[in-house]
Amino acid sequence: MSSDNTSSDTIVQTDDGVQIRLRTPDDWHVHLRDGAVLQGVAFHTAQQFARAIIMPNLDPPITKCADADTYRQRILAALPEEISFTPLMTAYLTDAIAAAELQAGYESGIFTAAKLYPANATTNSAHGVTDIKAIYPVLEQMQKMGMPLLVHGEVTSAHIDIFDREAVFIEDVMQPLLADLPELKVVFEHITTRQAVEFVESAGTNVAATITPHHLMINRNDMFAGGIRPHLYCLPVVKRETHQRALRQAATSGNPRFFLGTDSAPHAQSDKENACGCAGIYNSPVALECYATVFEEEDALPNLQAFASENGPKFYGLPLNNSTITLARRQQTVASVIDAAGTPIVPFQADQLLKWTFLGRQ
Numbered sequence: 001m002s003s004d005n006t007s008s009d010t011i012v013q014t015d016d017g018v019q020i021r022l023r024t025p026d027d028w029h030v031h032l033r034d035g036a037v038l039q040g041v042a043f044h045t046a047q048q049f050a051r052a053i054i055m056p057n058l059d060p061p062i063t064k065c066a067d068a069d070t071y072r073q074r075i076l077a078a079l080p081e082e083i084s085f086t087p088l089m090t091a092y093l094t095d096a097i098a099a100a101e102l103q104a105g106y107e108s109g110i111f112t113a114a115k116l117y118p119a120n121a122t123t124n125s126a127h128g129v130t131d132i133k134a135i136y137p138v139l140e141q142m143q144k145m146g147m148p149l150l151v152h153g154e155v156t157s158a159h160i161d162i163f164d165r166e167a168v169f170i171e172d173v174m175q176p177l178l179a180d181l182p183e184l185k186v187v188f189e190h191i192t193t194r195q196a197v198e199f200v201e202s203a204g205t206n207v208a209a210t211i212t213p214h215h216l217m218i219n220r221n222d223m224f225a226g227g228i229r230p231h232l233y234c235l236p237v238v239k240r241e242t243h244q245r246a247l248r249q250a251a252t253s254g255n256p257r258f259f260l261g262t263d264s265a266p267h268a269q270s271d272k273e274n275a276c277g278c279a280g281i282y283n284s285p286v287a288l289e290c291y292a293t294v295f296e297e298e299d300a301l302p303n304l305q306a307f308a309s310e311n312g313p314k315f316y317g318l319p320l321n322n323s324t325i326t327l328a329r330r331q332q333t334v335a336s337v338i339d340a341a342g343t344p345i346v347p348f349q350a351d352q353l354l355k356w357t358f359l360g361r362q
């Protein structure tokens, strides 16, 4: 597809130094929460991204068109009027969800996709699907309509080692699912393993994956460096360095079936720094700076625009954004804590020095 700013002019030398200019990216996986926290976090996503796939794991979850529509309005109301941002809403699949609800939601444009959480896999997933076979009529309807299924790919059995849960999911759930529904459009969300990279590379063009900034920047050693670091704990948990390397290779390769999804998942500082700290990394304040750091380290900045701004919309069948964003090669120290409308939240890379600074959207 032709583009106004091609990959070759991603890096620009200006009087103010080196800049990255990109077609405005989209975030294909984000948690914006609700209530006061939504007021505090929505802006961070909306300033860097033109659109975002909004996760439905509220409590109670978003299972109905009407609930998605009012949640969408609350997101827009949490943003300054001058900002142009499109929340793309998703339905939370339960054992009981009706194919007709998804069909109505997808055909009317309220639902862009549906999210599969295996029951109890992660935060607010208690209402998730207990047996994927039980929702086959719903998935068949989605396949027929071309509605993407967004998958949290982890088995939940307590006896499966937490570091193996994604690889086992591929064999036990993903492969049989795609054998039964070979045309189903699937986004394997926040992949964390070499096995997931290889699975997506060898699957059909109806299968893609999102990759987070944190799974590109850290591995499980970082989670335990000098002590246990609750702000680096998320699900699927970060894996060993070989997997991190496979993810970095996949993200920066230019393969159109890997694209940006931050999985930014804010939790109050007190819920993370806790005897039972919850899973989720809040990266949206510095998401593009982190991705740019990784692409630069991998000597792949010319592929950043495809990963951040083109592969996602092409997979979803949506138009590319026309505006652009700029990052400057200027150091910044990330805040220690962010006040999200009264809730202190520790961002990813807190107190760390980053080489890039987001300047804005043009």
Ligand code: DOR
Residues within 6 Å of the ligand: 031, 057, 122, 123, 124, 152, 233, 234, 235, 236, 265, 266, 279, 280, 281
């Ligand atoms: O770490 C995570 N946090 N993983 C998820 O799948 C959910 C998310 C959240 O909602 O906090």
Ligand code: ZN
Residues within 6 Å of the ligand: 029, 030, 031, 055, 263, 265
């Ligand atoms: Zn998520």
